[in-house]
Amino acid sequence: MSGVENEPQGGQSNPPGAGTGTPDGWERLWTPHRMAYIKGEGKPTGSGPEDGCPFCAAPGLDDAEGLVVARGKTAFVVLNLYPYNSGHLLVCPYRHVSAYTALDEDETAEVAALTQAGIRALTDAYGPQGFNVGMNLGTVAGAGIAAHLHQHIVPRWGGDTNFMPVIGHTKILPEMLEQTRRKLAEHWPVD
Numbered sequence: 001m002s003g004v005e006n007e008p009q010g011g012q013s014n015p016p017g018a019g020t021g022t023p024d025g026w027e028r029l030w031t032p033h034r035m036a037y038i039k040g041e042g043k044p045t046g047s048g049p050e051d052g053c054p055f056c057a058a059p060g061l062d063d064a065e066g067l068v069v070a071r072g073k074t075a076f077v078v079l080n081l082y083p084y085n086s087g088h089l090l091v092c093p094y095r096h097v098s099a100y101t102a103l104d105e106d107e108t109a110e111v112a113a114l115t116q117a118g119i120r121a122l123t124d125a126y127g128p129q130g131f132n133v134g135m136n137l138g139t140v141a142g143a144g145i146a147a148h149l150h151q152h153i154v155p156r157w158g159g160d161t162n163f164m165p166v167i168g169h170t171k172i173l174p175e176m177l178e179q180t181r182r183k184l185a186e187h188w189p190v191d
């Protein structure tokens, strides 16, 4: 759907992303949030889901609040609260596991199927020219939340790595997260 851009959404008690680790999913242009993320604020403090894991919390919220795009039986898809581009998706098992090798057969298959569905939805909704897809396993590999594995789907456009992210670690995000979530949910392929 076009036409949802710039739709005012004032008066919401819980801003989009309230359940995924920050109180204000709206203020995404800001570098300090990224820095807070890098410094570890809002990250799980331990290995258990009760230790503040945003990927364990998100499925318990409603879709808009948790930025959940799609829900499967063993895995789900959520918008990255700290996107590198508009439409940056994360595919997560519901189970709080860090190792890809710890996924059972169903989880492995569904993470793959949801990844394909995410690529289809993004293609349909935004027509990106390419994708980066993959997992950072372990903190040293770049995982922001290593305790709960997640597959990134980053839509790419020619020229999207411009001087802004290179110089300022700032990304211009043309759509607010909830608008993106809604658009992708609308374009999610039906089985």
Ligand SMILES: [Zn+2]
Pocket: 048, 049, 053, 054, 055, 056, 057, 095, 096, 097, 147, 148
């Ligand atoms: Zn978790």
